[in-house]
Amino acid sequence: MTAIPSPPVPADESARLEALHSFCALDTPDDPRLDHLVQLATRLLDCPIALVSLLDSDRQWFKAKIGLDVTETPRRIAFCAYAILDDDIMIVEDALLDPRFAGNPLVTDAPHIRFYAGAPLISETGFRLGTLCVIDQKPRQFSEAQLNLLKELAQLAVDALDLHRIIAQTRQDNLARTRFLSSLSHELRTPLNAIMGFSEMILLQLPSDRIADYARAIHQGGTGLLQLVDDILDYGQIEAGERPMTLEAVDLDSAILAAVRQVRPLADRRQVHLKLMLPTLLTVQADKSALNQVLVHLLENAVKFTRAGGNVRVAAQVAETWGDDEWVHVTVTDTGIGIEPQTLARLGDPFLRPENAMTSSERGAGLGIALSRRLLQAMGGSVAFSSKPDHGTKVTLRLPLAKPTSGASLRPQSAPDTPRA
Helix, strand or coil: CCCCCCCCCCHHHHHHHHHHHCCCCCCCCCCCHHHHHHHHHHHHHHEEEEEEEEEECCCCEEEEEECCCCHHHHHHHHCCHCCCCCCEEEEEEHHHHHCCCCHHHHCCCCCCCCCEEEEEECCCCCEEEEEEEEECCCCCCCCCCHHHHHHHHHHHHHHHHHHHHHHHHHHHHHHHHHHHHHHHHHHHHHHHHHHHHHHHHHHCCCCCCCHHHCCCHHHHHHHHHHHHHHHHHHHHHHHHCCCCCCEEEEEEEHHHHHHHHHHHHHHHCCCEEEEEEEEECCEECCCCHHHHHHHHHHHHHHHHHHHHCCCCEEEEEEEECCCCCCEEEEEECCCCCCCCHHCCCCCCCCCCCCCCCCHHHHCCCCHHHHHHHHHHCCCCCEEEECCCCCCCCCEEEEEEEEECCCCCCCEEEECCCCCCC
């Protein structure tokens, strides 16, 4: 058996590997752009095999391939390990006549390489990450035009890989931002809880009317700010994949009633009427706490943006059937100020600030809707919005039905009373 010489290791190997890993392309799903590129290479250069090969510390891994079944080979037998030693295209016209490859199992056995042409994939920072190569089972020669074409295709492969790097970096930046917001939220809770506690103590001391008004304003403002902090914390946990979800059968009737009880004091203060069409015998698959959070957010939004004397209506029904799966639609419809089309298109952006709110104090940061959308997605559901300025808004929650229901019906009800302290 002919001995196989070990390929040299580039002098900048540590930095090269670091650059390669920064692209976050190893062991990732197929990329249609690179798949198309290797198909193009086989047609234009008339070779049966084309590969986008990335050279890791001990293997070459094929990000895209055509004409080859394996996804990787050991680095010690990789032609690519030699091709990355130089910026020029490496040509092996007949591998059986080249002492580096004559005994290589890729030559003596399948895929029986005889001709190899590999253009190094050179990053913007100058590191050779791997190759775009074409292979044939018979000796070949390439013209200058073919070599130039291979070099141009290699540059396109680098551009596609760079997109992987940009996407990966963006995700890391978003995760870092999310974790920072979560940390900041934790830090804000301590002083906010103190503000809430002391304002309550002032109210318990039977102060003068003016001081009591100040204390109530402090308490109300602190309550709103604490809710925002909690939303930021929850959103950060979801973005970081750290929000636990327990999916179980949840009685929708009880879930809606519980949310309405929480929102009822706000509706009373704003003189907004709550109307319910409660489902009976409907059970959805959901996380009970997350579902309550979503319902409360959407009901509060509907109440806040509805003028005194207006209505907010909640209804639910089985609305979709796909095979054995049934889906429940819960709708929250208000007679409020509505949403401008340009704002409606951006609902779910956590940094959205609606421009048509009644007062600046009612303008949300968009975080509640963004949080609700993410919570619903985590439960396998979704949310949709329809609205016209000055004609109100309809929000539709879509949730999976936990079990078939016979005899399910709707019953009109008034909003339940909320016990007052």
